[in-house]
Amino acid sequence: MSHTVAQLLCLVGFSALAFGLRRPQHDILRRSLRRPVVLALRAVGACALLAALAVLVDASGWGFGLVKFSGHTTLAAALVYLALIGYGRRSAMRQ
Amino acid sequence: MPHDQHAKGPGFRQSMSGLHTWTGLLLGWVLYAMFLTGTVSFFKDELSQWMRPELPRLTQPLDPAVVAQRVADEIGRIAPNASQWSIKLPDGRSNTVYAFWRTPGVGKGAPGFGQDYFDPITGHRAEARETLGGDFFYRFHFQFYYMSPFWGRLLAGLAAMSMLVAIVAGVITHKKIFTDFFTFRWGKGQRSWLDAHNALSVFGLPFHVMITYTGLVTLMALYVPWGERTAIKTPAERQQLTAELSAFIRADKPGGDKVPLGSIEAMVRQAQQRWGTTDVGRVNSANPGDATARVAVTRGDAGRVSMSPDYLEFDGVTAKLLKVHDHVGAAAETRGVLYALHIGRFSDLETRWLYFIVSFMGTAMVGTGLVMWTVKRRQKLPDPERPFFGFRLVERLNIASIAGLSIAMTAFLWANRLLPNAMADRAFWEIHVFFIVWGLTLLHALLRPAKSAWVEQLWTAAALLALIPVLNAATTQRPLWHSLASGDWVFAGIDLMCVALALLHAVLAIRTARNSARLRPPRSASKRGGIPAMSREAAT
Numbered sequence: 177m178s179h180t181v182a183q184l185l186c187l188v189g190f191s192a193l194a195f196g197l198r199r200p201q202h203d204i205l206r207r208s209l210r211r212p213v214v215l216a217l218r219a220v221g222a223c224a225l226l227a228a229l230a231v232l233v234d235a236s237g238w239g240f241g242l243v244k245f246s247g248h249t250t251l252a253a254a255l256v257y258l259a260l261i262g263y264g265r266r267s268a269m270r271q
Numbered sequence: 272m273p274h275d276q277h278a279k280g281p282g283f284r285q286s287m288s289g290l291h292t293w294t295g296l297l298l299g300w301v302l303y304a305m306f307l308t309g310t311v312s313f314f315k316d317e318l319s320q321w322m323r324p325e326l327p328r329l330t331q332p333l334d335p336a337v338v339a340q341r342v343a344d345e346i347g348r349i350a351p352n353a354s355q356w357s358i359k360l361p362d363g364r365s366n367t368v369y370a371f372w373r374t375p376g377v378g379k380g381a382p383g384f385g386q387d388y389f390d391p392i393t394g395h396r397a398e399a400r401e402t403l404g405g406d407f408f409y410r411f412h413f414q415f416y417y418m419s420p421f422w423g424r425l426l427a428g429l430a431a432m433s434m435l436v437a438i439v440a441g442v443i444t445h446k447k448i449f450t451d452f453f454t455f456r457w458g459k460g461q462r463s464w465l466d467a468h469n470a471l472s473v474f475g476l477p478f479h480v481m482i483t484y485t486g487l488v489t490l491m492a493l494y495v496p497w498g499e500r501t502a503i504k505t506p507a508e509r510q511q512l513t514a515e516l517s518a519f520i521r522a523d524k525p526g527g528d529k530v531p532l533g534s535i536e537a538m539v540r541q542a543q544q545r546w547g548t549t550d551v552g553r554v555n556s557a558n559p560g561d562a563t564a565r566v567a568v569t570r571g572d573a574g575r576v577s578m579s580p581d582y583l584e585f586d587g588v589t590a591k592l593l594k595v596h597d598h599v600g601a602a603a604e605t606r607g608v609l610y611a612l613h614i615g616r617f618s619d620l621e622t623r624w625l626y627f628i629v630s631f632m633g634t635a636m637v638g639t640g641l642v643m644w645t646v647k648r649r650q651k652l653p654d655p656e657r658p659f660f661g662f663r664l665v666e667r668l669n670i671a672s673i674a675g676l677s678i679a680m681t682a683f684l685w686a687n688r689l690l691p692n693a694m695a696d697r698a699f700w701e702i703h704v705f706f707i708v709w710g711l712t713l714l715h716a717l718l719r720p721a722k723s724a725w726v727e728q729l730w731t732a733a734a735l736l737a738l739i740p741v742l743n744a745a746t747t748q749r750p751l752w753h754s755l756a757s758g759d760w761v762f763a764g765i766d767l768m769c770v771a772l773a774l775l776h777a778v779l780a781i782r783t784a785r786n787s788a789r790l791r792p793p794r795s796a797s798k799r800g801g802i803p804a805m806s807r808e809a810a811t
Contacts, residue, residue: 179621194453239576240622243612246477247625253452253474254632261455268457 178235182228182244186252189224192217194256203264225249284444291440295640296665298430300672303637305412305430307676309482310630312409313615313623314765316364319404321765322687324747326366326390326399328759333391335360335551336539341394342368343535343554349396350374350385354525357555361391362571367399401697402687407705408680413490416702421493427486428494434483442476445469461650464643471636478629479636485613488606514596515603518569518580520557528562533590535566541592542568542583550574556587564588572616579607641669667716667724674728675712677776681735681769682708688746722783729780737773740766 194200196217201209209217228248233241281289295302311318320328342358349372350356356372371386388397403410410416414423442448452473455466472479492499503512510521535554542551552571558564564587569580584594599607611617615626645666652658658666686704690697716724743766744750754763 197450197453199451200453239608240617243576243615243618244622244625246481247622247629250475250478250629250632251625254470254628257453257455257470257474260453261457264455264457 178231179244179248182231182248183252185224185228185231186248187255189221189228190249190252190256191221192224193221194260196221200260203260203267284446287440287443291437291444292644294433294440295437295637296644298433299637299641299644300668301426301430302434303634303641303672304676305427306630306634306637307680308408309412310627310634311680312405312412313618313627313630315405315409317405317761318408318765319402319406320364320366320761322402322404322684323367323388323397323399324743324749324762326397328761329361329366329391332363332549333361335549336536336543338368338391338394339539339551339554340534340536341391342370342389343532343556343559345389345394345396346370346372347532347559349387351560353385353559354382355519355555355557356559357519357553359553360551360571362549362573367391367397400687400692402701403698407683407702413486416706424490424493428490431483431486435480435487438472438476438479438483441472445473448473461643461646464639464646468636468639468643471632471639475629475632475636479633481612482630482633485609488609489613491606514580515599516580516606518553518567518582518596519555520565520567520584523558523563525558525561526563529560530562530564530588532556532559532564532566533586533588537590538566538568538583538585541585541590542570545583546570546574559587562588565593566590572611573619574617576611576617577604577607578610578614578616579604638673641665641673645669666721667713670716670721670724670728671709671713674725674732674776675709675716677732677772678712678728678735679705679709681732681739684739684769685735685742688742726780726784729776729783733773733776733780735773736769736776739769739773 195204195209196214198208201207229241229245232244232248235241236244320326338360339358343356346353346356346358352374353372354375356370358368358370361368367388368391369386369388371384374383374385376382388399389395390397413427414420415426416423418426445451451466451469453470455470456462459466487494499512503509513519513521539551539554550571550573551568553567553569555567555569556564557566559566566585566587567582568585569582572578575581579599580596582596583592584596585591586593598604615623618626645662648662649655649658652662683701683705686701690700690704694700712728715728719727740751743762744752749759749762751763751766753759754766
């Protein structure tokens with residue numbers, strides 16, 4: 177259960193962090209987001225990742241929790257990356 | 272300005288870029304093989320089960336105390352003169368009991384060594400085909416084959432050190448590590464390869480650093496022995512060092528009084544009271560059958576992120592608890608934690624999958640780095656149809672190391688199913704098949720045009736992998752549909768994983784072939800930068 181919750185939180189976190197970057201904003205939204213929005217996205221992203229760490233440490237302790245956190249963050253970042261590539265390809269094909 | 276730059280020489284970042292490129296390339300093929308076999312090794316016990324299909328899966332958890340007694344009795348019958356034995360008890364991931372034993376040498380002869388797998392239900396030797404199973408990939412990962420373990424481990428250490436240097440240099444080289452975090456520019460040739468390489472490197476960066484550094488730590492005594500040699504001088508100090516690092520107890524010289532070993536079951540029961548029913552890893556005995564016998568019952572790997580010895584030491588005759596070894600010094604514990612992080616045996620199933628996935632990304636990181644070397648240089652070749660020798664060498668080695676290794680590893684599984692069970696040295700022939708096939712892929716890569724070699728080898732790997740479930744169904748009583756219906760997730764998982772990997776190889780083959788085809792007609796197309804890099808790689 178903790179694995180699922182942590183993975184979902186990491187996905188939310190990296191999605192927010194991705195939208196806090198200029199290139200994904202332009203690729204998907206076709207515009208730049210305002211500075212306060214970007215800062216809010218970064219804060220949400222960081223908090224979601226910290227929440228994932230808290231869930232894992234609470235469930236498994238610091239030793240196991242940190243190892244699992246490292247794995248979940250990598251997997252979530254890769255999934256967000258693949259989703260962005262997939263979205264970009266679909267948009268390119270439509271055009 | 273260019274003149275000034277020339278006079279000053281390359282900048283720091285430029286120097287790091289060069290260092291990254293060459294440390295990554297020179298042992299890159301070795302690193303790729305180490306990474307891929309290491310990745311597979313996270314499931315080595317499951318692979319070993321799949322490679323011994325005669326042995327039924329364990330549907331009920333067994334009591335380690337009862338199993339330990341059974342196998343100890345059997346070893347007592349097989350090797351009554353053993354001076355030492357060690358039994359690795361079954362856990363949720365294996366259906367056999369591995370044990371080894373040493374026998375004293377006769378006269379001036381060398382001490383003997385025996386090992387085997389045992390059926391945990393009967394305690395007798397397991398009746399299965401002779402194979403190293405997943406242990407082959409595990410051992411190859413850090414000591415290779417056809418060379419002494421000493422030189423193999425030195426080579427592995429050199430490769431790991433190169434990897435560590437390449438990682439640090441790569442981080443320094445990568446200027447926009449955060450702003451380019453999610454960047455992938457599709458169809459931009461070299462730029463696309465670089466984006467993919469960066470993503471694979473940066474997402475798993477903590478893991479890549481950890482796995483490389485801890486890999487060096489596992490064999491640090493071999494790589495930097497001087498500190499130990501300086502500090503440890505007497506046999507007593509050496510014994511103390513051994514006690515800090517392993518649970519292999521050193522018994523006194525045998526007294527010669529033959530006394531039967533006490534109840535192993537009772538000793539394991541005491542350990543279970545301390546650690547829980549299933550958290551028992553090994554039972555080791557020194558001087559079994561002698562009045563001086565000692566037995567160590569070690570804790571399992573599941574409950575802690577550490578490989579430091581944690582065991583109970585018993586009088587082997589009376590089963591009386593003599594000593595509890597549950598802590599080591601700070602330095603030994605640091606080593607134990609780093610060692611455990613590297614091999615990940617503490618992992619539950621989900622964490623093991625995370626290890627596998629991130630390690631697979633590490634393999635892809637090395638692979639994309641290798642391919643990028645040729646992609647980058649192809650653009651600068653005066654005549655791409657006639658590249659220089661070094662380029663051709665790297666290009667062909669890339670094909671055999673990346674696509675060829677997939678074929679060789681799959682051929683190892685095919686050999687496991689097709690070689691006759693009664694064949695002499697069967698386990699070694701499985702390994703010979705692996706290397707013969709790998710050698711043939713190199714020959715193929717040397718003889719064929721590069722693009723054809725890439726496509727043909729990727730398709731071959733895809734076909735061999737996709738047919739693994741068919742081969743398994745044809746040669747065993749445990750086809751995929753039966754495994755799925757009976758909930759045999761080890762067999763079903765490996766069959767399905769082979770299909771998934773077949774799809775991956777097929778996609779790569781199709782993309783390489785399509786891009787190569789697209790490259791041919793209008794030569795101006797290549798100037799638009801719209802051709803993914805493997806096509807350029809495959810263009811000769």
